[in-house]
Amino acid sequence: VVPLRLARAWTLAGRGDAAGAVELCLESAEGALPCDVPFLLHDVVRLGRADLVSARLAALDVAGPLVALFARHAAARDGAELDAVSEGFERLGLLLYAAEAAARAAARYRESGLARGARAAQTRAWRLAHRCQGARTLALMDLDVPSLTPRQREIAVLAAQGLTNREIAARLVVSVRTVANTLYAVYDKTGVNDRAALAALLNRPAG
CATH class of the missing domain: 1.10.10.10 (Winged helix-like DNA-binding domain superfamily/Winged helix DNA-binding domain)
Structure with missing residues (x-):
C-alpha cells in the first residue's frame, strides 16, 4: 500500500500539486508501519517542506545511518550542510537523493550570494541526476546542463x-x-x- 501511495504522491507532484503530495505523505505516515514512516516523512523533505517533519524525523527511534541522514537532510539550512547530506547519500548509493540534495544546496548558495558554491553544487547535482536515467523530481525540475566555456x-x-x-x-x-x-x-x-x-x-x- 505504501509504495502505491508514494507513487500517487509523486504523480501529484509531477502535475504541479506539491501541496497535495505533501498532504498524502503525511496522512500515509500516520498509519504506516514503523519501517515505512522514515521514508514517508523524508519524501516530505524531498517535496520541499522539511519544516513540517524535521522534528519528527529527529525524534524517530530507528537505528541506522539512513534514517540519521534523513533527519540531517530535514535539518539542513544552508548550502554547505546540504552538500554534506548529498555526499552522504552518494556514499550509500542513493544517487537520486544525492542529486536532489545537491540541487537544493545550489539554490541555498544562490540565495546567500555564493555564486561559486552554487555553480559547484549545480554541476554536482546535474552529474548525479545524469546517472539516474533522466529522473526529474521536484528538486531537479530547474536543473540545467553545466555550462561549458x-x-x-x-x-x-x-x-x-x-x-x-x-x-x-x-x-x-x-x-x-x-x-x-x-x-x-x-x-x-x-x-x-x-x-x-x-x-x-x-x-x-x-x-
Missing part, C-alpha cells in the same frame, strides 16, 4: 563529431595535450565518459 564547447563539439584528439589539435592549432586536458574537464563537468555519450549530450550524431 567557449573552448570546451568547441572541442566537445568536434569530439562529438568523431574527430580524434590529434585531428582536433590540428584543426584548432593547439597541442594534443591541450585537447586531451580540455576533454577531460568536459567529461568531468558533464559526467559523460566517451565521445558517443558526449554526442548524445550535445544532440549531435557521432561521426
Whole structure:
C-alpha cells in the first residue's frame, strides 16, 4: 500500500500539486508501519517542506545511518550542510537523493550570494541526476546542463563529431595535450565518459 501511495504522491507532484503530495505523505505516515514512516516523512523533505517533519524525523527511534541522514537532510539550512547530506547519500548509493540534495544546496548558495558554491553544487547535482536515467523530481525540475566555456564547447563539439584528439589539435592549432586536458574537464563537468555519450549530450550524431 505504501509504495502505491508514494507513487500517487509523486504523480501529484509531477502535475504541479506539491501541496497535495505533501498532504498524502503525511496522512500515509500516520498509519504506516514503523519501517515505512522514515521514508514517508523524508519524501516530505524531498517535496520541499522539511519544516513540517524535521522534528519528527529527529525524534524517530530507528537505528541506522539512513534514517540519521534523513533527519540531517530535514535539518539542513544552508548550502554547505546540504552538500554534506548529498555526499552522504552518494556514499550509500542513493544517487537520486544525492542529486536532489545537491540541487537544493545550489539554490541555498544562490540565495546567500555564493555564486561559486552554487555553480559547484549545480554541476554536482546535474552529474548525479545524469546517472539516474533522466529522473526529474521536484528538486531537479530547474536543473540545467553545466555550462561549458567557449573552448570546451568547441572541442566537445568536434569530439562529438568523431574527430580524434590529434585531428582536433590540428584543426584548432593547439597541442594534443591541450585537447586531451580540455576533454577531460568536459567529461568531468558533464559526467559523460566517451565521445558517443558526449554526442548524445550535445544532440549531435557521432561521426
